[in-house]
Amino acid sequence: MEEIPKISEAEWQVMKLLWNSSPLTSEKIIQSLSPKHRWSEQTIKTFITRLANKEVISYEKKGRTYYYYPLYSKDDYIKSENKDFLKRVYDGALGLLLTKFLEDKDLSMDQIEQLERVLKEKRESKSSDESEDL
Incomplete structure (x- = not known):
């Protein structure tokens, strides 16, 4: 998997909008995020610019309006974040992460059955x- 650029927590908020509905204009992004996070218009435009500079999003210009869209899927980002977290916190030990998580979390029967299926x-x-390797 190619190296996916790191993004901040605030940039994640912009990406979530774009993953849910794209392309979006900066005005639509601002209308969505400004009331929820109390960020100024300029702050949100800065996040958009940073994401474009990191080549996480791109845009298409129609007339004088820019329409932004993601260059990576949400699933790709989640996989990358999970991998980094696992490496940073658990030294890559997936079994330890799962054990610690399951010890601290109450699971419903549906969740337990889903884990068993996986x-x-x-x-x-x-x-x-393994049998194909023989």
């Missing part, structure tokens, strides 16, 4: 990969 699929996939 683990079963992983086990079956791993088994078939």
Whole structure:
């Protein structure tokens, strides 16, 4: 996976809007974020500029209006953030992260069953990969 540029928590807010609905004009982004976060118009425009400079978003110009859209999917960003968090906090030890999380979290039966399904699929996939190597 290619290296995805890091973005700030505030920039995440802009990206969430663009992932939910794009392309958007800066005016639409400002209308959405300004009341919620009490950011000025200039602050939000700065976030948009930073994201464009990092090549996380791009734009299409129609007349005098710029329409912004993401260059990376939300899923790509989540995977990248998860990988960085795992490396930074748990030295890459996924099992330790999962164990700590599960020890501290109350799970519903539906959530437990979902985890069991995912683990079963992983086990079956791993088994078939190992048998193909023989």
